[in-house]
Amino acid sequence: MRQLSFMEATLEALSEEMARDATIFVLGEGIGQRGGNFRTTVGLYDKYGPERLRDTPICERGFVGLACGAAMTGTRPVVDFMFLDFVLDALGEMINQIAKMQYMSSGRLKMPLLLRGCGGVGHAAATHHSTAGYPLFMHFPGFRVVVPSSPADAKGLLKTALRCDDPVLFLEHKSLLSLKGPVPDGEHLVPFGQARVVREGSSVTVVAVGIMVPRTLKAMESLAADGISVELIDPRTLAPLDIDTILASVRKTGRLLIADETFAPCGVGAEIAAQVMEGGFDDLDAPIRRLHGLHAPTPYSPPLEKAVVPDADAVARAIRDLHAE
Amino acid sequence: MTPATPPPLTLYRQMLRIRRCEEALVKAHGRGLIHGACHTYVGQEAVAVGVCAWLRRDDVVFSTHRGHGHALAKGVSCRELVAELFGRATGCSRGRGGSMHLFAPEVGLMGTSGIVGPCVLQAAGAGYSFKLLKSDRVGVAFFGDGAVNNGAFHEGLNMASIWKLPSLFVCENNQYATEVPFRYAAGNPSVASRGAAYAMPGIAVDGNDVFAVGEAAREATRRARSGEGPTLIECQTYRTRPHAEGMGDFTYRTREEVEEWKTRDPIRRWRERLVAEGTAQEAELTRVDAEVQDEVDDAVRFAEASAWPDPATACDHVYSV
Numbered sequence: 001m002r003q004l005s006f007m008e009a010t011l012e013a014l015s016e017e018m019a020r021d022a023t024i025f026v027l028g029e030g031i032g033q034r035g036g037n038f039r040t041t042v043g044l045y046d047k048y049g050p051e052r053l054r055d056t057p058i059c060e061r062g063f064v065g066l067a068c069g070a071a072m073t074g075t076r077p078v079v080d081f082m083f084l085d086f087v088l089d090a091l092g093e094m095i096n097q098i099a100k101m102q103y104m105s106s107g108r109l110k111m112p113l114l115l116r117g118c119g120g121v122g123h124a125a126a127t128h129h130s131t132a133g134y135p136l137f138m139h140f141p142g143f144r145v146v147v148p149s150s151p152a153d154a155k156g157l158l159k160t161a162l163r164c165d166d167p168v169l170f171l172e173h174k175s176l177l178s179l180k181g182p183v184p185d186g187e188h189l190v191p192f193g194q195a196r197v198v199r200e201g202s203s204v205t206v207v208a209v210g211i212m213v214p215r216t217l218k219a220m221e222s223l224a225a226d227g228i229s230v231e232l233i234d235p236r237t238l239a240p241l242d243i244d245t246i247l248a249s250v251r252k253t254g255r256l257l258i259a260d261e262t263f264a265p266c267g268v269g270a271e272i273a274a275q276v277m278e279g280g281f282d283d284l285d286a287p288i289r290r291l292h293g294l295h296a297p298t299p300y301s302p303p304l305e306k307a308v309v310p311d312a313d314a315v316a317r318a319i320r321d322l323h324a325e
Numbered sequence: 326m327t328p329a330t331p332p333p334l335t336l337y338r339q340m341l342r343i344r345r346c347e348e349a350l351v352k353a354h355g356r357g358l359i360h361g362a363c364h365t366y367v368g369q370e371a372v373a374v375g376v377c378a379w380l381r382r383d384d385v386v387f388s389t390h391r392g393h394g395h396a397l398a399k400g401v402s403c404r405e406l407v408a409e410l411f412g413r414a415t416g417c418s419r420g421r422g423g424s425m426h427l428f429a430p431e432v433g434l435m436g437t438s439g440i441v442g443p444c445v446l447q448a449a450g451a452g453y454s455f456k457l458l459k460s461d462r463v464g465v466a467f468f469g470d471g472a473v474n475n476g477a478f479h480e481g482l483n484m485a486s487i488w489k490l491p492s493l494f495v496c497e498n499n500q501y502a503t504e505v506p507f508r509y510a511a512g513n514p515s516v517a518s519r520g521a522a523y524a525m526p527g528i529a530v531d532g533n534d535v536f537a538v539g540e541a542a543r544e545a546t547r548r549a550r551s552g553e554g555p556t557l558i559e560c561q562t563y564r565t566r567p568h569a570e571g572m573g574d575f576t577y578r579t580r581e582e583v584e585e586w587k588t589r590d591p592i593r594r595w596r597e598r599l600v601a602e603g604t605a606q607e608a609e610l611t612r613v614d615a616e617v618q619d620e621v622d623d624a625v626r627f628a629e630a631s632a633w634p635d636p637a638t639a640c641d642h643v644y645s646v
């Protein structure tokens with residue numbers, strides 16, 4: 001199969017969907033002729049023109065609110081926010097307006113709006129270019145939350161997002177953007193709410209989110225020799241969350257580790273742990289463990305930055321500890 | 326296509342319908358039939374009616390917490406409005422919204438809101454859609470003087486200007502943002518003059534004169550439909566009831582001020598003008614008065630008799646599927 005980078009895969013998805021649906025337009029800073037800070041729209045301006053590749057002033061609240069009004073009136077806006085930190089200025093528009101419109105209109109309005117961009121720690125980007133924050137959007141009703149970890153999933157999930165009538169938050173980890181992987185030719189869609197079993201295994205279940213998937217794969221290289229068989233699950237979408245696939249795996253392994261770079265309190269790990277406790281308590285042979293980023297703003301200096309996120313070694317240690325319990 | 330010039334008697338009927346509906350809601354609030362907030366539009370009727378007279382059914386309106394008048398002027402029935410405030414399944418938002426969250430997209434009411442500011446951005450967004458879709462529809466935001474000191478106003482008007490969006494920004498300057506005087510809160514107390522900051526026309530009108538509001542809206546919608554871009558309209562008006570029903574009123578303004586504004590009542594003024602100019606006969610107007618009262622009485626009976634929403638539907642429509 002052909003190999004594409006994560007960035008190439010999402011660009012292909014966006015380009016295909018823009019060709020298919022003339023109501024799609026992109027809003028963001030530098031996404032026009034420049035092609036996007038992360039090359040998210042390279043070449044599209046020449047194909048689709050300035051009305052559909054719309055460079056914005058730096059007014060995140062403004063253009064997210066504008067996108068809300070557009071999504072209610074027959075078009076499908078894509079907000080390319082570059083870094084999640086930036087779009088937090090629009091939190092009121094997202095939570096008070098975008099997430100609630102379908103409900104408040106008793107289903108008579110749709111909200112086909114994609115919010116996409118980077119989140120996650122790395123490259124000494126410091127505290128205003130590193131936030132991932134997706135647990136926040138799992139908490140509020142109304143959003144679909146997508147955190148892909150491979151180029152193929154990134155393409156297939158982005159295409160599904162561009163056909164979904166709900167607001168979608170699509171978070172790309174900046175350390176994954178140049179990751180290469182196989183991407184199927186032709187039409188490739190990945191449905192929301194279906195986890196991917198990345199590796200089958202029998203002794204420990206690891207649910208890893210986004211960047212933690214490749215880190216867990218790396219950790220697993222050192223575990224096989226010790227006879228620890230890991231089943232690795234990538235939920236791919238956190239809302240909706242495919243808890244059934246996770247429960248089925250825990251039934252098999254009896255042990256669950258959740259690995260996620262974002263914060264622990266009220267986080268992905270807490271939510272999955274609670275749901276497994278409710279639906280699979282009798283299957284557990286050991287307490288559920290969580291591995292998260294440290295609960296601190298993201299620091300700049302490389303040794304400090306490295307200290308706040310779990311790396312492959314930390315994942316390996318956590319799996320060994322859980323296996324020994 | 327531009328709508329036909331609205332008949333003067335229709336404008337009268339629509340303003341009166343808003344007034345009588347609000348009066349009925351005030352009474353119902355006193356009887357405990359309205360369960361949450363109730364922000365009335367009494368005194369400001371000429372703005373909603375004057376602007377909506379120049380809108381088509383497929384044009385869209387985004388409004389505020391004080392949105393009953395916009396809903397009625399855009400085509401929501403009295404029945405659906407009153408039932409919504411009573412929390413019934415027959416309300417325009419099926420009981421999900423109440424006074425501050427009125428939705429009727431089928432007539433172009435895209436929502437009223439409990440948050441000050443977003444409607445400005447959403448009307449710009451509707452303008453963006455219509456431009457992209459090559460439609461001559463128009464997006465309209467109604468907002469108060471409170472919104473113009475909010476960042477959404479700046480960001481929304483700027484984007485509408487640089488992209489020449491078919492949007493109307495209608496400021497109802499009723500002098501108080503909740504209970505904070507605009508003369509205190511605004512560095513520049515002329516809202517209309519702020520249009521210049523975005524290189525768009527800023528028109529100041531007497532918001533208690535339905536004809537004057539209509540003339541401004543006629544030109545603004547013509548501009549929008551013909552691709553000339555957005556317009557800011559400042560309507561000087563006044564709400565003669567408290568911010569919300571049940572709230573005190575004279576800690577921040579005086580009885581004298583309220584009474585003085587009541588002498589500029591937009592409905593009485595329009596009625597007197599119709600009679601004075603011979604546009605309508607007293608008997609005709611009296612007949613309209615009775616018909617509107619019947620319509621409102623019927624709406625209250627309808628709302629009281631309507632079913633409550635089924636609790637089993639509380640999680641319906643969070644997502645599209």
